[in-house]
Amino acid sequence: MCIRDRDQGRQTQNWAIRKVFGKLETMSLANVSDPRWQQIGEVRFLGASSRVRLRSAAESSGWLMVNVPPLGPGARGQLTTLIEEAVETALQRRGAPPSGLNVHAESTQIIEDQLYRAQRVGAHGIAVALESLSGLIGAQGALGDDDSACLRFYSSAASRYPFALWLSSTDVSLRAYGPPLALQDLLGAKAELDTRTILPSTAPALTSTGRIHGWPLPEWNSARFAPVVNGERACSPSAAPTSSYRR
Numbered sequence: 001m002c003i004r005d006r007d008q009g010r011q012t013q014n015w016a017i018r019k020v021f022g023k024l025e026t027m028s029l030a031n032v033s034d035p036r037w038q039q040i041g042e043v044r045f046l047g048a049s050s051r052v053r054l055r056s057a058a059e060s061s062g063w064l065m066v067n068v069p070p071l072g073p074g075a076r077g078q079l080t081t082l083i084e085e086a087v088e089t090a091l092q093r094r095g096a097p098p099s100g101l102n103v104h105a106e107s108t109q110i111i112e113d114q115l116y117r118a119q120r121v122g123a124h125g126i127a128v129a130l131e132s133l134s135g136l137i138g139a140q141g142a143l144g145d146d147d148s149a150c151l152r153f154y155s156s157a158a159s160r161y162p163f164a165l166w167l168s169s170t171d172v173s174l175r176a177y178g179p180p181l182a183l184q185d186l187l188g189a190k191a192e193l194d195t196r197t198i199l200p201s202t203a204p205a206l207t208s209t210g211r212i213h214g215w216p217l218p219e220w221n222s223a224r225f226a227p228v229v230n231g232e233r234a235c236s237p238s239a240a241p242t243s244s245y246r247r
Contacts, residue, residue, distance in 0.1 A: 041125060041164035043155045045172050046165040051129060054166075062124040064092045067120070070131040076138060080107070080150040082130055087114050092112050094121045115161055125162025128154070142175035151176060 017112045046054065059065055068086045075082060086100075096117040101109060118126050136142050143151070184191055 016055055023069065023154045040160065041127070041158035041162055043158050043167070045167050045169045046129075047169040051166060055129070057133060058127050058164075063127045064090055064094065064123040064125070064161075066126060066128045068130050070135065072135040072215060076136050077144050077146045079136065079147040083130075083150070083154070084110060085128060087128065090119075090126075091117055094118075094123070096121045104238075107247065108182060109158075111154075111157050112178045117161065125164065127164035127166065129166040130168065132170050133174060134171065137174065140179060148177040150181070155156075205235075240244075 055065055063243070066083075066086050066089075068082060071079070071082065091114065097120060098115050099110075099117065101113050115126060133143065133147070136143055136147050142148070151165075154163065158164050158165055183189075
């Protein structure tokens with residue numbers, strides 16, 4: 001079984017899951033038997049009744065149906081692994097040959113291998129049906145980085161392979177992270193290539209007027225620190241120098 005954990009880069013932008021992965025539409029039985037559906041798949045949000053009707057239609061059209069059970073908080077960050085394991089289980093039940101990939105295989109290699117083995121047992125493609133993903137929502141109110149990246153990958157795969165991803169219609173408004181952005185794009189900040197216009201190359205010079213590049217030095221009054229004799233300071237304020245700087 002070619003299952004492995006993936007290390008995804010940190011994501012930076014929040015989106016509604018519908019905007020990132022697909023759109024909510026009514027899927028007809030004719031769509032499943034459409035010859036174009038034998039070449040590529042799709043991403044759909046489906047209600048429970050639609051899913052029941054389409055499951056038998058998809059299986060009759062030669063698609064390998066894969067159901068992923070409801071997921072709770074303990075499955076956060078593991079969506080990729082759970083989908084891969086569910087597909088492997090479905091392939092084994094159909095009598096597909098085992099995978100020859102190692103545990104370090106990339107996602108693209110794994111889905112191509114699974115589709116190849118599915119075709120070896122007569123399937124035209126693979127359709128994965130997910131239950132609601134609301135149990136994977138983290139403290140930030142969105143799917144985590146890895147789970148978001150997982151859905152983005154399978155959404156992209158559906159446009160290139162006979163692979164379909166069905167999500168629950170109740171998840172249309174769930175939030176997820178989009179692709180990583182450069183910090184400059186994320187923050188909208190200008191890039192300053194010449195730091196010499198910002199930071200001085202040498203230490204600031206002290207001028208004869210007691211200023212550092214226009215900044216006044218604090219006045220020094222030694223009377224504040226003169227010793228007290230019989231309740232009075234030995235040096236009066238008028239006799240104290242106003243600055244300790246001497247040229």
